[in-house]
Amino acid sequence: MRHNNRAATAPWIRTRLRTAPGAATALAVLVLVTAFLAAAFPRAVDAYETKGLRHDIRSAAPSRSVMEVARPQPGLELPQAQREAEARSPELARVGAGLLKVLPAPLRADTSSVAHGVRTTKPAVASEPWLPRPDAIPPRLTYVAQSGLKDHATLASGAWPTTPREVTSDTRAVQGAVTEETAAELKVKVGATVELLTAAQEPITVTITGIVAPRDPRGSYWSADPLLRSPSLVPDPEAPFPVYYWTGTVLLAEDTGPALLSTATEPALFWRIPPDPAGLTGPDGARLTSVIASLESGPGLLKVRGTAGDTAVFATGLGHIVEANARMRDAISPVIAVAALGIGSVAAVVLLMTGALIGARRRGELALMRSRGGSLRGIGGRLLAETAVTVLPATALGLLLAVLTVGDGRWWPGALAAAGVGLLVCVALPLRTTLQHVRPTLHGAREDMVSARPSRRRTVAELTLLVLAVGAVTALRRRGTSSDGGTDLLVSAAPVLVALIAALVLVRLYPLPLRLAARPMARLRGAIGFLSLARAGRSSAGGALPLLALLLALATAAFGGSVIAGIGDARDDAALAAVGADARISGVSERTTLPDELVRTVRELDGVRAAAPLRVEHSVALPAPAAGDGAADGDGTGGAQDVGAATVVGVDPARYAELARATGLPAFPAARLKATGSSAPLPEGGSSGPERVLPAIASPAVAARLGGQPQYLDTLSGNFKVQIVGTTPHAASLTTENFLIVNSAALEERTPTTLLLTGAPDPGKLRAAVEESGAEYAVQLRSEERARYVDTPMQAGAERIYLAAVAAGAGYALLAVLLSLLQTAPERKTLLARLRTMGLTTGQGRRLLAFEATPQALLAAGGGLFTGWATIALLSPGVDLVPLALAGVAGSDTSPVLLRTDLWSLGLPAAGVVALAAAVAGVQAWWASRRGSITELRAGDSR
Numbered sequence: 038m039r040h041n042n043r044a045a046t047a048p049w050i051r052t053r054l055r056t057a058p059g060a061a062t063a064l065a066v067l068v069l070v071t072a073f074l075a076a077a078f079p080r081a082v083d084a085y086e087t088k089g090l091r092h093d094i095r096s097a098a099p100s101r102s103v104m105e106v107a108r109p110q111p112g113l114e115l116p117q118a119q120r121e122a123e124a125r126s127p128e129l130a131r132v133g134a135g136l137l138k139v140l141p142a143p144l145r146a147d148t149s150s151v152a153h154g155v156r157t158t159k160p161a162v163a164s165e166p167w168l169p170r171p172d173a174i175p176p177r178l179t180y181v182a183q184s185g186l187k188d189h190a191t192l193a194s195g196a197w198p199t200t201p202r203e204v205t206s207d208t209r210a211v212q213g214a215v216t217e218e219t220a221a222e223l224k225v226k227v228g229a230t231v232e233l234l235t236a237a238q239e240p241i242t243v244t245i246t247g248i249v250a251p252r253d254p255r256g257s258y259w260s261a262d263p264l265l266r267s268p269s270l271v272p273d274p275e276a277p278f279p280v281y282y283w284t285g286t287v288l289l290a291e292d293t294g295p296a297l298l299s300t301a302t303e304p305a306l307f308w309r310i311p312p313d314p315a316g317l318t319g320p321d322g323a324r325l326t327s328v329i330a331s332l333e334s335g336p337g338l339l340k341v342r343g344t345a346g347d348t349a350v351f352a353t354g355l356g357h358i359v360e361a362n363a364r365m366r367d368a369i370s371p372v373i374a375v376a377a378l379g380i381g382s383v384a385a386v387v388l389l390m391t392g393a394l395i396g397a398r399r400r401g402e403l404a405l406m407r408s409r410g411g412s413l414r415g416i417g418g419r420l421l422a423e424t425a426v427t428v429l430p431a432t433a434l435g436l437l438l439a440v441l442t443v444g445d446g447r448w449w450p451g452a453l454a455a456a457g458v459g460l461l462v463c464v465a466l467p468l469r470t471t472l473q474h475v476r477p478t479l480h481g482a483r484e485d486m487v488s489a490r491p492s493r494r495r496t497v498a499e500l501t502l503l504v505l506a507v508g509a510v511t512a513l514r515r516r517g518t519s520s521d522g523g524t525d526l527l528v529s530a531a532p533v534l535v536a537l538i539a540a541l542v543l544v545r546l547y548p549l550p551l552r553l554a555a556r557p558m559a560r561l562r563g564a565i566g567f568l569s570l571a572r573a574g575r576s577s578a579g580g581a582l583p584l585l586a587l588l589l590a591l592a593t594a595a596f597g598g599s600v601i602a603g604i605g606d607a608r609d610d611a612a613l614a615a616v617g618a619d620a621r622i623s624g625v626s627e628r629t630t631l632p633d634e635l636v637r638t639v640r641e642l643d644g645v646r647a648a649a650p651l652r653v654e655h656s657v658a659l660p661a662p663a664a665g666d667g668a669a670d671g672d673g674t675g676g677a678q679d680v681g682a683a684t685v686v687g688v689d690p691a692r693y694a695e696l697a698r699a700t701g702l703p704a705f706p707a708a709r710l711k712a713t714g715s716s717a718p719l720p721e722g723g724s725s726g727p728e729r730v731l732p733a734i735a736s737p738a739v740a741a742r743l744g745g746q747p748q749y750l751d752t753l754s755g756n757f758k759v760q761i762v763g764t765t766p767h768a769a770s771l772t773t774e775n776f777l778i779v780n781s782a783a784l785e786e787r788t789p790t791t792l793l794l795t796g797a798p799d800p801g802k803l804r805a806a807v808e809e810s811g812a813e814y815a816v817q818l819r820s821e822e823r824a825r826y827v828d829t830p831m832q833a834g835a836e837r838i839y840l841a842a843v844a845a846g847a848g849y850a851l852l853a854v855l856l857s858l859l860q861t862a863p864e865r866k867t868l869l870a871r872l873r874t875m876g877l878t879t880g881q882g883r884r885l886l887a888f889e890a891t892p893q894a895l896l897a898a899g900g901g902l903f904t905g906w907a908t909i910a911l912l913s914p915g916v917d918l919v920p921l922a923l924a925g926v927a928g929s930d931t932s933p934v935l936l937r938t939d940l941w942s943l944g945l946p947a948a949g950v951v952a953l954a955a956a957v958a959g960v961q962a963w964w965a966s967r968r969g970s971i972t973e974l975r976a977g978d979s980r
Contacts, residue, residue: 054426060395064424065431067391067852068462071384072435073442074845075454078377078838080439080446085834086319086366087445092830093362094314094355099257101354104144104332106136106341107307108349110155110298121205124294124306126184129153133308135344140310141328141337143321147313150257154183155294157302160284163231169224169283174273176223176283179264180233180302182293186214186249189258193217195227195247198290206299209239213287214247216259218267223285231287235299243287257311262286308345312355320447322363329356362831368920369835372600374529375912376842379593382533383849386586388462389469390856393582396470397860403470413471420467432459503541506534510911532596532908536588539900539907544584547896565885583857584897590850591901591946592908597843598942599909600918601836607922607934612823617770618649618700618793621817622807627655628753630788635810639792642803646796649696650789651770652687652754652781659683659739660748683739684773685752687781687789693769699795702767706734709762710780733759734778740764750777755785769793832921847946851953854897858890858957865889886958894954898947905943909936 054061094102111120122128133153137146160177168176187197198212215225225245232240251259251266259266268285289296297304317325331337332351342349406416436455440448509527622631622639631650640648659682690707697705710732730747740761747758759777768776770793781787794803800818807814869882877885913936922934 061427065427068428069431069435072432072455072458073438075458076436076439076451077443079450080443081838083319083446084443085831089831090317090319090322090362091314093358097358099260103257103261104310104353106345106349106351107305108346110304121295124155126292132345136308139340139344143324144328145313145316147311150311152183152185152258153308155297155304155306156181158305159303161233161302172280174282179286180289182289184291190249190251193248193250198246200290200292204293204296206295208296210242211293211296212246213243213289214249216266217250219285220248222268236301261309322359325359365920376597378529379532380842380845383586383589387849387853389465390582392466392469394856394860417467417471424463424466428459428462499541506538510534531911532592535907536592536904539588539904540585543900551892565881583853586853587850587897588900588904590846592904594843594846594946595905595943596908597839599936599939600839602939603918603936604922607918608826611923612819615822616817616819618795619819620794622792625813625815629813630790631792638806642798644796644798645794647695649692649793651791653790654685654752656682657685657752659742683775683777686778687784688778696793703765706763729757730760731757731779731783732762734763734765735761736774736776737764739775835921854953883959887955890954890958894951898951901947902943909938
């Protein structure tokens with residue numbers, strides 16, 4: 038008997054799949070796409086975190102990223118032969134190989150650039166008269182005998198330094214080389230000699246036998262210690278006034294280390310190990326931080342000292358690089374989690390809607406099986422087997438596509454996510470369908486809210502969910518959105534919570550106004566309006582699910598679109614703040630002025646709409662506030678006394694006001710800077726004096742400092758008093774918050790130092806015109822400054838995820854509309870067929886379906902607008918877009934960039950839902966009009 042049941046099961050599954058191949062294929066495609074997205078998301082996060090970590094390590098300066106083990110010279114208590122042996126290359130190479138072995142995972146070394154040797158840690162004074170001596174101070178040189186010189190440099194002139202005989206502490210003549218930059222700056226030639234004194238003041242003659250050129254100047258071999266490659270002019274810290282001297286490095290032959298042991302330069306043994314980030318992954322960041330801390334002062338350091346000596350120390354800046362990467366990752370993760378939970382929730386709801394649609398289409402078939410003795414367990418088992426045959430291969434294929442498409446990610450998070458999709462469909466679809474047949478149902482019973490009102494249990498469940506969601510959102514608002522422990526799931530679930538609240542409330546309330554509106558419509562002559570409102574007012578008892586899907590999708594799309602728009606706006610604002618206008622021309626030095634001919638030439642270029650000359654003088658000392666002046670006490674926001682200097686800007690008020698309007702700066706009160714009376718323009722060659730009082734527009738801090746009385750200023754543009762006549766928070770081309778703006782016509786020296794341009798001049802022609810005036814002038818373009826904000830791999834990956842979230846949200850929203858309309862399609866076709874037998878025309882049928890679908894679509898669109906707006910309002914106080922928009926760009930403004938509502942992201946998806954609902958209703962009406970009424974109204978059919 039059991040064998041017969043098993044035999045009967047398999048043919049039934051094949052029969053069902055052959056009977057409805059379209060439904061099975063549609064379900065498989067939906068599951069495949071959803072499983073692909075679910076598996077691709079964690080892999081995409083891993084991928085951009087991995088690329089971001091590798092990029093940060095590769096792009097960091099080698100002086101920060103290289104790992105260095107160093108120890109002082111061998112102790113003087115040791116035999117001389119042993120001290121010399123420890124400083125020779127074979128022993129250093131042996132220790133270096135041992136250090137590579139004790140590096141704990143996931144640290145890996147770039148063995149091609151590993152170097153070891155002996156170096157002097159205390160610079161030695163070089164007294165040779167032919168060496169350059171700025172400020173009459175001789176240069177101070179360091180000496181290093183480093184391995185691998187021939188592998189990392191090419192010989193530009195002379196010969197490679199060698200050790201003709203074994204070098205000991207008693208050796209007094211060695212050979213060395215310098216780089217081309219060192220030779221050029223220090224005037225070193227092949228054959229030159231430099232003396233290095235021993236501790237006993239005996240000279241060691243260093244003969245420069247060659248000049249070398251680094252093969253990879255920016256590589257770790259040459260840049261771990263930049264002095265190896267390039268000399269530097271440094272200030273003397275012991276001098277009472279600023280004086281400078283040269284410092285550089287002489288590269289000794291590889292096995293010359295023992296000779297340095299006799300000097301007083303405190304020689305040290307070192308091993309430089311550059312990291313190899315190729316094998317690192319994003320999740321390795323936490324382990325890297327722990328491993329580096331252990332190597333610096335923990336168990337790892339004990340292993341290092343066991344190999345390199347008890348006095349060895351481990352030093353690297355790699356830990357700070359990894360920590361900075363982790364901070365960016367932690368700042369981005371909460372924002373990404375919002376998209377993940379939103380899209381995950383809407384995908385789950387759409388899958389449940391698909392199951393509901395399939396269950397509704399098969400209700401009659403399963404009711405017949407139930408009436409003929411079929412058990413719930415047997416029916417559920419058959420549905421489970423039938424679903425699994427379709428879903429499991431689709432899930433596996435979606436996972437495979439995700440693995441092939443998105444690389445550099447862990448496989449198990451994606452596998453779990455895809456398995457969750459498959460499990461949800463395999464369990465939810467049979468369970469939902471089977472539970473509908475626990476009790477026999479009357480054939481043809483109505484399912485709208487007129488007769489099939491929700492049960493008390495459902496009402497209690499909805500109220501419970503509503504109270505929990507409202508409580509969670511209230512708690513979120515009270516405690517804020519910041520979380521010190523990483524991603525806060527409550528914050529990330531804000532769109533889901535708000536959508537749940539809106540769906541539960543709207544699905545209960547929206548039939549009421551429709552029924553009220555249907556009463557006056559009943560008095561009209563036409564029946565279309567009354568019928569459409571009456572049917573729309575009888576919402577299905579299961580209408581909360583499609584509405585929830587739409588609200589979730591629209592809220593997630595709105596949030597993602599606002600994030601993307603906010604990133605673009607932040608970068609535009611940062612570029613404008615850095616340049617001040619569309620283009621900027623200024624001198625290389627602050628005091629370089631622009632000739633009148635250059636200003637005229639630039640103004641006449643094609644594409645230049647307006648030009649505003651400015652005279653900018655930085656760090657002008659401000660007078661101390663008078664005793665007892667209220668401004669001197671400050672306002673608790675920094676205090677007036679904190680402002681000791683300001684930037685004075687001389688402008689043409691009319692042109693500057695036009696520039697402010699064009700660039701979006703606050704309106705500039707140009708009329709207050711009129712050059713009249715004591716501030717009238719000076720005659721040619723005239724001089725200003727303390728009796729002249731110039732009206733000035735100041736920043737709030739400077740205005741608080743100077744107060745309401747005229748204050749004396751001593752500037753390069755003249756000496757005068759300023760009277761504060763207004764304030765403005767921002768000034769074009771100035772990043773400082775302390776500034777004064779005066780009329781340039783009233784200055785004694787009014788030649789501009791900066792020219793701001795609006796418009797779109799050709800960059801090549803603009804630079805050519807500026808270069809004709811000399812090399813001391815520089816051009817900055819707003820478009821080029823905007824291009825500086827190129828994405829790091831982590832930023833680019835996060836933006837791609839948000840673009841995918843917006844696209845997926847729009848797709849699932851459209852699918853939710855289609856599913857909700859398809860679920861009621863048979864009922865609508867039957868309604869049209871019946872009404873056509875009563876004289877309803879084709880046009881009236883189309884209007885009836887369109888009017889019936891419009892209220893639900895408008896409800897979803899309005900709810901989506903509200904949900905998206907509420908989500909952004911909830912999260913904006915704690916969402917800072919700086920890590921996504923501006924991080925990684927040196928000199929960029931890092932003030933908080935808050936999330937702002939993007940109208941396009943809110944309006945377009947909502948309008949698309951309404952348009953799609955109307956289009957689908959029209960297609961349904963057209964298709965129904967092509968089929969005869971006899972096809973839809975069959976004898977015995979009670980639909």
